[in-house]
Amino acid sequence: MNAEISTPADASAPAAELAQRLSATPRGARLARRLTAQQLATWGYPHDGDPNDTAQHLVAELAANAVTHGRVPGRDFELRLRLLPEDTLRIEVSDARGDRGPRQVTEPDGEGGRGLILVTLLADTWGVTERGVGKTVWAELALGRPAGPCPV
Numbered sequence: 571m572n573a574e575i576s577t578p579a580d581a582s583a584p585a586a587e588l589a590q591r592l593s594a595t596p597r598g599a600r601l602a603r604r605l606t607a608q609q610l611a612t613w614g615y616p617h618d619g620d621p622n623d624t625a626q627h628l629v630a631e632l633a634a635n636a637v638t639h640g641r642v643p644g645r646d647f648e649l650r651l652r653l654l655p656e657d658t659l660r661i662e663v664s665d666a667r668g669d670r671g672p673r674q675v676t677e678p679d680g681e682g683g684r685g686l687i688l689v690t691l692l693a694d695t696w697g698v699t700e701r702g703v704g705k706t707v708w709a710e711l712a713l714g715r716p717a718g719p720c721p722v
């Protein structure tokens with residue numbers, strides 16, 4: 571039996587996953603958002619629905635940060651989407667920059683700092699974990715029951 575497609579023995583294991591390396595460019599960030607829309611539709615959350623829309627916003631903010639603040643020249647970033655039990659989406663955006671991470675922007679009239687406020691408002695929870703090279707900024711979102719598989 572192929573281990574890749576075997577049913578997970580552990581009930582807490584993710585039901586499904588997408589992992590994609592992308593160039594650390596605005597184009598890569600746009601692609602991350604588009605892949606998210608497609609993957610959510612495949613999991614039963616149509617393009618025009620709120621869960622898909624919210625997931626796209628979260629990925630767009632995290633990917634934009636990865637390609638601006640987390641970018642190391644010549645290094646890709648990675649998008650990982652996991653469908654966890656109880657219809658929770660886990661988004662992971664990993665970049666190569668380990669010496670800097672998300673921070674609160676305090677300048678009251680500043681242009682920046684809205685991305686992570688949006689992430690805080692939209693996600694149920696989010697955080698940062700270190701990795702061998704760089705870091706992962708993750709967010710989790712309760713999607714509700716899927717409508718069933720739909721065309722992408």
Ligand SMILES: Nc1ncnc2c1ncn2[C@@H]1O[C@H](COP(=O)(O)OP(=O)(O)O)[C@@H](O)[C@H]1O
Nearest residue numbers: 635636639640670671672673682683684685686
């Ligand atoms: N992936 C990241 N790598 C390094 N620094 C980050 C990352 N994401 C966010 N930051 C830091 O956190 C700050 C706040 O992020 P955000 O709220 O998205 O504001 P903005 O992107 O507009 O500056 C950024 O200005 C940056 O300093």
Ligand SMILES: [Mg+2]
Nearest residue numbers: 634635685686
């Ligand atoms: Mg930002």
